[in-house]
Amino acid sequence: MEIKSLSLRARAVVEGFMSGLHRSPRTGFSTEFTEYRQYSQGDDVRFLDWKVMARTDREFIKKFEDETNLRCTFMVDFSKSMEFGGDDSDVKKSDYGRTLAASLAWFLLQQRDAVGLATFDHDVREFIPPRYRQDQLKTILGRLETQPAGQVTDLCQALNKLASLVGKRGMIVLVSDFLTPIADLERSLNLFSAAGHDVRVVQVLHPRELDFDFEDAAIFEDMESGRSLVLDPGLARESYIEKIKAHNAALDGIFSAQGITSFRVNTTEPMELVLLRFLQQQPAKAVVRQRRSTGRTAA
Amino acid sequence: MSFLTPLYLIGALGLAIPIVLHLLHDRPKNKQAFGSLMFLDKTKPPVDRKRRPTHLLLLLLRCLALLLLVFVFARPFVTVDDPAAAGKRDRQWLTVLLDQSASMQRGDLWIQAKGKVLTALEKLEPDDHFTLYAFDNKSDLLLDVVSWQGSVSEGEVTRLLERLDKPSFGGSNLGQALVFAGEAIQEYETKPDEQPLVKRDILVISDLQKGSRLGDVQGYEWPTGIKVSLDQIGEDDQGNCGIEQVAARTLWAATESVPSFRVSNSSNASTDEFEFVAQSSTDADSLSQKVHVPPGRSRVIELPAEWLGQSINQLSVRGDVANFDNTFYFAQEKQQSVRIVYIGEDSPDDAEGSLFYLRSAFQKTSALNFDVQFISGQSTIPLPKADLYVVGDVVNGKLSTSLNKAVRAGGTALVIVHSGKQTGNMQQWLEAPNLGIDDIKSKDYGLLQSLNLDHPILSVFRDSRYSDFTNLHFWNYRELQNLPDAGVQILAEFDTGPAAWLLGSRGKGRFIVMTSGWKPSDSQLALSTKFIPLLYSVLQPVLESKTQSRQFFVGDQIKLSKFNNGNVAGSVSIIPPGNNDVASIKSGDVFLPDKPGLYTVKGSDWSEIFAVNIIPSESRTEPIPMDQFQRLGLPMNDLEITPELLASDAAEKTEAHRHEYWQWALATMLLFVIIETVLAAKGSRSVEPITGS
Numbered sequence: 001m002e003i004k005s006l007s008l009r010a011r012a013v014v015e016g017f018m019s020g021l022h023r024s025p026r027t028g029f030s031t032e033f034t035e036y037r038q039y040s041q042g043d044d045v046r047f048l049d050w051k052v053m054a055r056t057d058r059e060f061i062k063k064f065e066d067e068t069n070l071r072c073t074f075m076v077d078f079s080k081s082m083e084f085g086g087d088d089s090d091v092k093k094s095d096y097g098r099t100l101a102a103s104l105a106w107f108l109l110q111q112r113d114a115v116g117l118a119t120f121d122h123d124v125r126e127f128i129p130p131r132y133r134q135d136q137l138k139t140i141l142g143r144l145e146t147q148p149a150g151q152v153t154d155l156c157q158a159l160n161k162l163a164s165l166v167g168k169r170g171m172i173v174l175v176s177d178f179l180t181p182i183a184d185l186e187r188s189l190n191l192f193s194a195a196g197h198d199v200r201v202v203q204v205l206h207p208r209e210l211d212f213d214f215e216d217a218a219i220f221e222d223m224e225s226g227r228s229l230v231l232d233p234g235l236a237r238e239s240y241i242e243k244i245k246a247h248n249a250a251l252d253g254i255f256s257a258q259g260i261t262s263f264r265v266n267t268t269e270p271m272e273l274v275l276l277r278f279l280q281q282q283p284a285k286a287v288v289r290q291r292r293s294t295g296r297t298a299a
Numbered sequence: 300m301s302f303l304t305p306l307y308l309i310g311a312l313g314l315a316i317p318i319v320l321h322l323l324h325d326r327p328k329n330k331q332a333f334g335s336l337m338f339l340d341k342t343k344p345p346v347d348r349k350r351r352p353t354h355l356l357l358l359l360l361r362c363l364a365l366l367l368l369v370f371v372f373a374r375p376f377v378t379v380d381d382p383a384a385a386g387k388r389d390r391q392w393l394t395v396l397l398d399q400s401a402s403m404q405r406g407d408l409w410i411q412a413k414g415k416v417l418t419a420l421e422k423l424e425p426d427d428h429f430t431l432y433a434f435d436n437k438s439d440l441l442l443d444v445v446s447w448q449g450s451v452s453e454g455e456v457t458r459l460l461e462r463l464d465k466p467s468f469g470g471s472n473l474g475q476a477l478v479f480a481g482e483a484i485q486e487y488e489t490k491p492d493e494q495p496l497v498k499r500d501i502l503v504i505s506d507l508q509k510g511s512r513l514g515d516v517q518g519y520e521w522p523t524g525i526k527v528s529l530d531q532i533g534e535d536d537q538g539n540c541g542i543e544q545v546a547a548r549t550l551w552a553a554t555e556s557v558p559s560f561r562v563s564n565s566s567n568a569s570t571d572e573f574e575f576v577a578q579s580s581t582d583a584d585s586l587s588q589k590v591h592v593p594p595g596r597s598r599v600i601e602l603p604a605e606w607l608g609q610s611i612n613q614l615s616v617r618g619d620v621a622n623f624d625n626t627f628y629f630a631q632e633k634q635q636s637v638r639i640v641y642i643g644e645d646s647p648d649d650a651e652g653s654l655f656y657l658r659s660a661f662q663k664t665s666a667l668n669f670d671v672q673f674i675s676g677q678s679t680i681p682l683p684k685a686d687l688y689v690v691g692d693v694v695n696g697k698l699s700t701s702l703n704k705a706v707r708a709g710g711t712a713l714v715i716v717h718s719g720k721q722t723g724n725m726q727q728w729l730e731a732p733n734l735g736i737d738d739i740k741s742k743d744y745g746l747l748q749s750l751n752l753d754h755p756i757l758s759v760f761r762d763s764r765y766s767d768f769t770n771l772h773f774w775n776y777r778e779l780q781n782l783p784d785a786g787v788q789i790l791a792e793f794d795t796g797p798a799a800w801l802l803g804s805r806g807k808g809r810f811i812v813m814t815s816g817w818k819p820s821d822s823q824l825a826l827s828t829k830f831i832p833l834l835y836s837v838l839q840p841v842l843e844s845k846t847q848s849r850q851f852f853v854g855d856q857i858k859l860s861k862f863n864n865g866n867v868a869g870s871v872s873i874i875p876p877g878n879n880d881v882a883s884i885k886s887g888d889v890f891l892p893d894k895p896g897l898y899t900v901k902g903s904d905w906s907e908i909f910a911v912n913i914i915p916s917e918s919r920t921e922p923i924p925m926d927q928f929q930r931l932g933l934p935m936n937d938l939e940i941t942p943e944l945l946a947s948d949a950a951e952k953t954e955a956h957r958h959e960y961w962q963w964a965l966a967t968m969l970l971f972v973i974i975e976t977v978l979a980a981k982g983s984r985s986v987e988p989i990t991g992s
Contacts, residue, residue, distance in 0.1 A: 081334040081335050082334075083334075084332065084333060084334035093334070177334060177335075179334055179335040179337065180335075180337075181337075206334070209334055214331065216329065218329045218330060218331040219329070219330045219331065220331050220332075220333045220336060220339060221330055221331065221332050221333065222333065222335060222336040223332050223333065223334055223335070224334075224335065225336075227336055228330075229336055229339055229341055230341070231339060231341070236339055236340060239338075239339075239340055240338050240339055243338035244338050247338065
């Protein structure tokens, strides 16, 4: 409920981010009536209000409100690496990411926006096109609740495929740990940016993935490839932190170059704060484009 | 140093286990799953230098403990070379078992056997130990030369063998002879001043016929180091045919049975046609018939009907090569008479009385002739002698006293209590002056309970198939009041409590009292299946003494008390076949017949004939399969002397030392294990446990 009081309404007025809560300045085809105006020659006779004409013997054209909808597609990483959660008591990255996606989906659907979902590991696993339906939330939550069974992540291949699946322009929320080689990532993300999508990236990491806070020597096992490495964390920590910082810096570079809004969250952060941050975040550049009304308006 | 069980040394390979485990210990044991290893480089795991010396010590201790365990199992021993024993090493002990059983009477087997004994002597060296046994169903020590003196001792053996002109008629018990010889060697060697000999051989000189009993060797733990050699003679056997009587009949069975005989032919026989001949004592002419018995088979022949009338005492088969077992001596069973006296007022033809059923129960058989007499209880005639008295009514004073005397002298009386009038009789017989008899007035019938089925009289019903007495109803019964405790045993009770059947032992004899009889007005007993077994059970001691078999085997122990209905007093003469060597034997002693034939046992005023035969197993002359000896675990002499055998020999000699070695090794191993445990515990306390990160 708290989220309703946030400033999302204000932020998305222009493009109808919060469709249903605010009016579009454009009128068009819609079920909601706005006003009458006098018929002038050249107007589509289909929009004449025959009942008013019969009553008053004057021609009036009905004007309707054109509802603008946000089409938001969540792309959630279902690979094995997302299953990392440090100790058993910690929240797994996958749980965190799925909860985040579900919360946003619920929120957007409540605003009557069309929400879709794509899950991927090295390929696209599921794709639910963005829709506004009564049971869409249920479908999405159902998909998100299934345990990730993916193996290795191949972000680029999955994104390339998704770019062809997501048709109309809209918002893309990409939830992943981005622990994958990023050589081709820029090109893949460019497919979305070029298509006019508002891409927002949420990189979910576990605190231990950031500070490598292990004590005892152990056999470290890669959750995706199964490869194991005998390590003394004390010796490996410095180099690890260095490398992951470089990786994250490279990612940030790619995102800013593409004008992509990115969030780096760790699984210990309270979810509400992250959502607040997400909703408050302005797009990196003006990629929100007005949707052209297809409805005819009377002059 | 040698090892008793060196194969256990392979266990030393187990040393690899602690070494491998120690090496593995250096690797971290815990696993840590991690999202991606793409930012991690391989590092060298740290070595805990403080723990390493403890680890090495632990490894050393574990390896030593394991080595010692292997050492303990391998059982090390040290053979001490004793110069005194070295001189005696070549001494050997030869034990010869000479078969003198009846089957050795065939052909020239006996001469061959004696020759083999002399041949065996050639192997003996001066100072060797030589023992000679002759065996049939028993083993006789003929000669024991502790220190062989060459030709002097040889002459002694030759003279001894010359005296043994013929084998005996006994059955061969090779198993017993082997055990006997083995134990004699063991016993001799356990003497503290005797040094065990290196070579101990038992040589069996025998025809090794299949009938030689080997049962005694089965389950006998054969002493180590004693080897057995078999010297078989008469291998080219032409088979043999034997005759024996078919299993004894139930001597008091009601059905008449004809004596039958089994003629068996050995599997290696060359002929299958025999003549079955019977000879009677009176008629010199013999009766004969042809019998066809294929090799390896046997055939049961009943005495032909026309022969039954003859007093046949000798049966034989003719047609085979060996004659020693062809004759079977047959002492026909004499019909024994059993006298039963009924004292009462019943008529023998009255189906409502007790006597009628008593007479019906005891029917004459081929072995027993029951004579059931009856006298009135008020009769003045003296009480006749009887094996069983049955009292069915009141008995007058004189007769009662006589009966009391007869029972105390060893007789048996079955008393049926019918009325209170018998109180006087019962008081006298059971010596109970306060005894009273009450008639039980009950509308309901009585049933038996608390039957003492362990008592010999009722033990015939002990089987659960026969122990159900609930179908037996008693309409009228009485209760005996104030029964004496001494010498009275309740055999059964009525369900209402009073004693139904009781036994009063008085003097040498016994009174069996029934408080309800078997006549139909009293109970259903006479018509039940329990009646006849019960009466025979009461008579059992008498029947046993009267129906003793008169057939024996050579070597059987014959108890003389069994003859003349058990009435044998003083000494009796036994006249063997041929009427020579009459033996006078006391009645309590046993007689051991040494040859087959018809013997006469003669008392002061009686004489009886019994037959003695060669044991039937002696007729099975085909050779024993040699693998049977191996199966019985006998160490045969054809086996080579293996290092294991030598080791076991040596192990026996140094047993005491060997024990000390393995015990010390075991103690040291335990010490190592304790130190290792303490060190390991200490080490684990000083190191923080590895926790999953």
